[in-house]
Amino acid sequence: MTIDATDTAAGEAPEDGVSTAGGPGLPQERRLVTEIPGPRSRELLERKAAAVARGVGHTAPIAAVAAGGGVVVDADGNSLIDLGSGIAVTGVGNAHPAVVAAVSAQAAQFTHTCFMVSPYEGYVAVAERLNALTPGDHEKRSALFNSGAEAVENAVKIARKHTGRQAVVAFDHAYHGRTSLTMALTAKSMPYKSGFGPFSPEIYRAPVSYPLRDGLDGAQAAARAIGVIEKQVGADNLAAVIIEPVLGEGGFIVPAEGFLPALAAWCAEQGVVFIADEVQTGFARTGAMFACEHEGVVPDLIVTAKGIAGGLPLSAVTGRAEVMDAAHVGGLGGTYGGNPLACAAALAAMDVYESERLSEAAQSIGAVITERMSALQAADARVGEVRGRGAMMAVELVDAATGEPDAALAGTVARAAIAAGVIVLTCGTYGNVLRFLPPLTIPEHLLVEGLDVVAVALREAP
Structure with a gap:
């Protein structure tokens, strides 16, 4: 399973070829060419199931082939907004030129x-x-x-x-x-x-x-x-x-x-x-x-x-x-x-x-997340708390009536967001927390769009 860089950038289903593209030169956009997962991602996941130990899980059901800025591109040409940074690893952005x-x-x-x-x-x-x-x-x-x-x-x-x-x-x-x-x-x-x-x-x-x-x-x-x-x-x-x-x-x-x-x-x-x-x-x-x-x-x-x-x-x-x-x-x-x-x-x-003054970038990212998620909290009693520092932010989801942790809701929202082209992770002792860890180089328009997708996923969750 391979992917051609130019086809990916154009947003088309890729032909066979080897991808060498990545880094901030990728189009900074959410783009869905197929459903998530697409056929080529499903192919890799089938190979994973046959070859990789069952204990090694995954969150997003995609086959990543390129990443940079605030996006991850999969083998089917889908471009997903990255709010996970490989669990806070690619803070400088994936494949940063330096x-x-x-x-x-x-x-x-x-x-x-x-x-x-x-x-x-x-x-x-x-x-x-x-x-x-x-x-x-x-x-x-x-x-x-x-x-x-x-x-x-x-x-x-x-x-x-x-x-x-x-x-x-x-x-x-x-x-x-x-x-x-x-x-x-x-x-x-x-x-x-x-x-x-x-x-x-x-x-x-x-x-x-x-x-x-x-x-x-x-x-x-x-x-x-x-x-x-x-x-x-x-x-x-x-x-x-x-x-x-x-x-x-x-x-x-x-x-x-x-x-x-x-x-x-x-x-x-x-x-x-x-x-x-x-x-x-x-x-x-x-x-x-x-x-x-x-x-x-x-x-x-x-x-x-x-x-x-x-x-x-x-x-x-x-x-x-x-x-x-x-x-x-x-x-x-x-x-x-x-x-x-x-x-x-x-x-x-x-x-x-x-x-690149990425500490300041993290502060700006945190301010955007806090503002938008706090507005969501004001409108939805299932948002128990918005907390964090900088670009390490979280939303704790709870039962609106009891305040008890709601892990099922967090899982539902995360899966819906991924299906809509936004990688968001969960965490928490009780499994009820959505966490936001975008690359510190993410463009603001992508951050806002990603948060909007998460908000829609929450509003539509039963």
Whole structure:
């Protein structure tokens, strides 16, 4: 199954040929040539069912062949508005020319040596850049890995080594990955944990601030969490507290103001490593380079991935030098960690975040989403809350009569939006949240049109 780039751009059903088109040069429009999924997408999905493990699911039933700006084009020539960014990965836009050029140039030089065998400048340059970009002016070190989950695991390793303690506290509604340790940190059972135990020991859970459902201010929520930690774990046993500054898979929950600073301050008093998991929130997504910055929180360790490298697999742990250097030589690493192609992409992407002022773009995107979804909330009691930061926004859907989470409604709306040519994702512990994660380069007209399609899908949902 192949697609010709010129036929795609013209909006016609493609003939056979190999597509090399993508990036911001794609027409920035929603265009439906066939139903979703079309025949060529159905063909690929049939092959997927026969060849790929059943546990690897998908949201949009399309065969993607090109993407850029704010659209994803499928094998049938349909152009869908992208409100997902590959789960917050393509913040600079898919196939951004600077990223493509950097990766192409690096690929022509070498694709791998393993940094632990033969170091190279790209890895060091990414570490230097992260040390400078992340919150705080203290001396820092960085280590590079492949995925968010791998980086989280290494952050926990580092914290345990530094403190000599074992216990780690994560929070209700948290998501930190799918590996053995990160499943233990993740709160939601299905689909992430169910049947995959036993899980790593010495992981404890505390209540997080969830303003819509707990009614507590930040200080009250922090006191509740700290009380649970002190009683059930004990500060003397605690290596680290890990939290997403905006909880991602758990429902884009923004803790009440003051919660994160109080938690970080308590950790500092107790000699506990405060880890900010900014895998989904990092790199301009929330309207600041990192979500911790909204409340002036300076974590001891910060975990980054997703948006770091414009779509290439890369992650990092960055933090205080004395904490990061606790691990002995050889204790950190991995064959592909800090791959040279990913490092080249990351350096280019970080340039784009700054030169194209994408933090400001995220703020503008957030303002548009808030305005339009708040108007929807005023007219529809099933919209329980509109929340988020920057271009990381969510709508929590509830039963209009009881206020209870309505996962079925969220699923219905998301499927209808995709069928109408708009990729929108769901999330939440209860499965009842629509999340909006558009590329930070999305044209405003596409954003507005995509939100309008979602609004229609909600209005028409039973």
